[in-house]
Amino acid sequence: MDYRPEVINRLTELWETRDEGLLKGSPDIYNRYRAEAFSEFLRLGIPDRKNEAYKYTNLEKSFGYKYEKYFSPVPGDFREAEKFHCEVQDLDVWNMVLLNGFLPKGDEGLAMLPGGLWVGSMKAAARQFPSLVEKHYNKYAQNENDGLVPLNTALASDGLFLYAPKNTVYTKPIQIVNLLHSTQDIFAQDRNLLVVEDGAQMSLLVCDHAISPQHYLTNTVTEVYVGRNARFEIIRVQNQHNDSGKITHTFIHQERDSFASSNNITLHGGLVRNATWHRLNGENAETHSYGLFLADKHQHIANFVKVDHAAPNCNSTQLFKGVLDDNASGAFNGRIMVHKDAQKTNAFQSSNSIIMSDTARMDTKPQLEIYADDVKCSHGATVGQLDENALFYLRSRGIDAKEAKLMLMFGFAHDVIKNIPIEALRERIDNLVLQRLRGELSRCASCAIQCN
Amino acid sequence: MQTEFLIQIKDLKASIDNKEILKGLSLEVKPGEIHAIMGPNGSGKSTLANVLTGREIATVTAGTVTFEGKNLLEMSPEERAREGIFLSFQYPIEIPGVSMVNFMKTAINEQRKHRGLEPLSASEFLRQMREKKELVEIDSALTNRSVNEGFSGGEKKKNEIFQMAMLEPRLALLDETDSGLDIDALRIVANGVNKIRRPDTSVIVITHYQRLLDYIVPDFVHVLYDGRIVKSGGPELALKLEERGYDWIRKEAEVSEETWTTDRK
Numbered sequence: 251m252d253y254r255p256e257v258i259n260r261l262t263e264l265w266e267t268r269d270e271g272l273l274k275g276s277p278d279i280y281n282r283y284r285a286e287a288f289s290e291f292l293r294l295g296i297p298d299r300k301n302e303a304y305k306y307t308n309l310e311k312s313f314g315y316k317y318e319k320y321f322s323p324v325p326g327d328f329r330e331a332e333k334f335h336c337e338v339q340d341l342d343v344w345n346m347v348l349l350n351g352f353l354p355k356g357d358e359g360l361a362m363l364p365g366g367l368w369v370g371s372m373k374a375a376a377r378q379f380p381s382l383v384e385k386h387y388n389k390y391a392q393n394e395n396d397g398l399v400p401l402n403t404a405l406a407s408d409g410l411f412l413y414a415p416k417n418t419v420y421t422k423p424i425q426i427v428n429l430l431h432s433t434q435d436i437f438a439q440d441r442n443l444l445v446v447e448d449g450a451q452m453s454l455l456v457c458d459h460a461i462s463p464q465h466y467l468t469n470t471v472t473e474v475y476v477g478r479n480a481r482f483e484i485i486r487v488q489n490q491h492n493d494s495g496k497i498t499h500t501f502i503h504q505e506r507d508s509f510a511s512s513n514n515i516t517l518h519g520g521l522v523r524n525a526t527w528h529r530l531n532g533e534n535a536e537t538h539s540y541g542l543f544l545a546d547k548h549q550h551i552a553n554f555v556k557v558d559h560a561a562p563n564c565n566s567t568q569l570f571k572g573v574l575d576d577n578a579s580g581a582f583n584g585r586i587m588v589h590k591d592a593q594k595t596n597a598f599q600s601s602n603s604i605i606m607s608d609t610a611r612m613d614t615k616p617q618l619e620i621y622a623d624d625v626k627c628s629h630g631a632t633v634g635q636l637d638e639n640a641l642f643y644l645r646s647r648g649i650d651a652k653e654a655k656l657m658l659m660f661g662f663a664h665d666v667i668k669n670i671p672i673e674a675l676r677e678r679i680d681n682l683v684l685q686r687l688r689g690e691l692s693r694c695a696s697c698a699i700q701c702n
Numbered sequence: 703m704q705t706e707f708l709i710q711i712k713d714l715k716a717s718i719d720n721k722e723i724l725k726g727l728s729l730e731v732k733p734g735e736i737h738a739i740m741g742p743n744g745s746g747k748s749t750l751a752n753v754l755t756g757r758e759i760a761t762v763t764a765g766t767v768t769f770e771g772k773n774l775l776e777m778s779p780e781e782r783a784r785e786g787i788f789l790s791f792q793y794p795i796e797i798p799g800v801s802m803v804n805f806m807k808t809a810i811n812e813q814r815k816h817r818g819l820e821p822l823s824a825s826e827f828l829r830q831m832r833e834k835k836e837l838v839e840i841d842s843a844l845t846n847r848s849v850n851e852g853f854s855g856g857e858k859k860k861n862e863i864f865q866m867a868m869l870e871p872r873l874a875l876l877d878e879t880d881s882g883l884d885i886d887a888l889r890i891v892a893n894g895v896n897k898i899r900r901p902d903t904s905v906i907v908i909t910h911y912q913r914l915l916d917y918i919v920p921d922f923v924h925v926l927y928d929g930r931i932v933k934s935g936g937p938e939l940a941l942k943l944e945e946r947g948y949d950w951i952r953k954e955a956e957v958s959e960e961t962w963t964t965d966r967k
């Protein structure tokens with residue numbers, strides 16, 4: 251039986267009572283898009299496997315669940331959240347904790363960091379930088395047959411706003427710790443906007459954690475504008491649990507001579523789908539999409555990437571790797587689209603997975619649409635076991651089989667990690683991956699809350 | 703009582719995909735001896751090295767291998783390595799993402815654990831790395847990279863001998879370590895082997911060329927032909943092979959089907 255009509259009814263109820271409920275006091279800049287977005291959501295629905303982009307991903311496990319709380323903050327818990335220390339700690343970063351998609355001090359104004367970078371809630375941004383928000387909000391997100399993006403536009407009430415004005419360079423990474431923590435089962439939605447103006451630089455580390463054992467689902471939409479000659483890096487570390495679902499849609503829009511890289515490291519999560527869209531809108535821009543996931547039990551991890559070459563002389567790479575054990579499943583859907591005028595495009599894509607059990611599975615689907623003629627495009631996908639020859643080589647030096655396998659898996663994973671631009675972070679993530687591979691990483695590791 | 707042989711291979715038969723490759727091979731090596739094995743392509747030299755190190759490409763169907771009195775064939779590859787067997791691969795494997803440093807540290811500490819020793823301290827490990835690098839004149843840039851990744855053919859061979867220096871085996875099997883080396887590198891690597899060797903280290907050198915044996919001077923030279931050792935002699939046998947090729951061996955072998963063994967007993 252189709253689980254979706256009931257879910258859609260529930261969401262429609264929320265929609266109809268929005269003004270007294272979760273959207274009370276929401277700024278007009280966001281509200282004006284909501285009605286159309288909601289009807290778009292109703293038209294597109296919750297994606298199922300008939301949708302090409304979700305061909306290997308069944309959302310029922312997360313979307314079919316009846317949550318107690320939808321899209322609204324749980325204020326009492328903020329004190330708890332402040333106590334949390336993410337695994338990736340002791341880094342020289344500027345740090346902020348978000349709880350269930352909301353900023354602890356949501357309604358205060360934006361904060362300005364040294365160097366002139368602004369950070370705060372979307373609500374505050376609409377008050378403080380109305381024309382800037384108006385210029386960028388909902389301009390890069392694309393629905394393209396995915397109802398979950400308009401669902402977010404319609405019903406997300408807040409999220410994170412980051413703004414690097416022209417030529418501002420904030421050398422420290424900004425770390426956002428996204429916590430899911432409550433005594434109720436929650437479906438959360440956050441809507442984020444990051445603006446990196448011409449010549450500015452920003453690097454962002456987002457850590458997603460679920461620190462209490464409830465059922466969670468998050469549907470996140472993040473729009474990123476990267477101006478001329480600007481530089482933007484985002485690294486996501488996802489460490490949630492088997493009853494949590496995490497859906498992200500990240501739209502990175504790049505102008506000429508800009509650089510962007512996205513790195514999704516999925517260590518844990520019941521159902522995770524990261525969609526990363528890169529639009530190369532001006533000449534001579536460069537973009538990189540990396541992903542690494544480690545999945546076991548019944549987890550499902552999907553990565554969807556679309557690189558849109560809309561201007562000539564741009565370079566893009568996609569490198570995704572996964573290790574799957576037990577009954578885990580994974581999917582990679584990588585699209586490269588080269589527009590007619592995008593001559594001298596270089597686009598590279600690779601997806602490699604290692605399957606550790608007979609019951610794990612991985613599906614990959616590259617899609618190339620090329621309308622220019624002077625283009626270098628390559629793509630490759632492998633799904634296989636650990637290399638027997640390499641395994642023997644390590645063992646022949648006295649390393650036991652179990653450790654040798656671990657070293658090979660780690661080496662395989664490191665190929666993605668090595669692209670993380672911040673060295674201290676690279677080391678921390680190397681460590682996390684190693685712990686995860688050894689089965690030593692739990693969501694409670696080095697958490698200050700100690701909820702159980 | 704200790705047996706006088708370090709390794710004793712008796713009537714060893716092994717097949718790959720039901721095709722017999724080693725057809726009754728016997729060889730005995732005493733501590734400190736150097737044995738060279740020569741023989742035409744495809745005669746089974748690397749297969750012998752694989753069987754001795756426990757690579758499961760070939761299946762042993764008959765015969766015994768005793769290493770320091772223990773049944774070698776029962777041991778896993780890692781146990782054999784910890785017991786002191788080392789293979790310098792004919793085709794070293796590239797392992798992207800696994801750093802040389804981590805690889806060597808793990809290998810050494812596993813070996814030490816096997817011997818009941820504490821792990822090496824970081825500084826002692828680095829000291830050994832430095833010292834052994836100098837021995838085979840391997841570039842530091844190489845040991846800072848992933849195992850063999852992007853190494854040239856010659857660099858890979860040097861790296862094998864570097865690992866031998868780090869692990870200090872009881873028995874080293876050098877499978878065509880000379881191939882791919884330029885003239886200077888050959889001298890460096892061969893002298894490296896001589897420096898690494900302790901008086902009781904044994905070496906089995908598999909090679910096609912006399913050149914290597916000018917440096918690593920063998921006590922015995924054996925000809926492996928069609929899965930058997932069909933002729934054994936001293937260093938002069940290698941010179942004769944260099945001069946005359948394998949044709950005369952082939953003729954002799956076809957004349958008599960009997961198994962040749964070392965004639966020193």
Ligand SMILES: Nc1ncnc2c1ncn2[C@@H]1O[C@H](COP(=O)(O)OP(=O)(O)OP(=O)(O)O)[C@@H](O)[C@H]1O
Nearest residue numbers: 718719723741742743744745746747748749750759
């Ligand atoms: N993995 C394999 N699968 C099938 N046949 C194999 C395999 N490895 C070796 N053989 C076969 O076994 C035989 C012996 O091979 P081996 O590599 O031991 O020869 P070799 O004496 O080392 O030769 P070379 O001098 O060329 O290195 C050859 O006929 C070879 O084709």
Ligand SMILES: [Mg+2]
Nearest residue numbers: 747748749792
């Ligand atoms: Mg060979």
